[in-house]
Amino acid sequence: MEDLYDAAEESEDFGCDIAMPARFFDDDEELLTAGVTQEVFSRPEYVKAGARAEGIDLFDTEFFGYSPREATIMDPHTASS
Numbered sequence: 001m002e003d004l005y006d007a008a009e010e011s012e013d014f015g016c017d018i019a020m021p022a023r024f025f026d027d028d029e030e031l032l033t034a035g036v037t038q039e040v041f042s043r044p045e046y047v048k049a050g051a052r053a054e055g056i057d058l059f060d061t062e063f064f065g066y067s068p069r070e071a072t073i074m075d076p077h078t079a080s081s
Contacts, residue, residue: 022049022050022051023049023050023051023052024048024049025048025049025050026048028041031048034050056071059071
């Protein structure tokens, strides 16, 4: 656990390394800019939220036995566990 803490750039970043905070979109224009179509975000089950993992480019795909392609489409929580 100490090694994970040392890897965080700032102490307040440590919690973000474990659970990425969600970003909620209030403006449909932001979703359109991000490439989400109106057909998709108009669905009642669509949640206008997302999260971005920082430093994901540092994930060592070869070490964990993933191809680079698999790493780009996998759930970030899988990559960080």
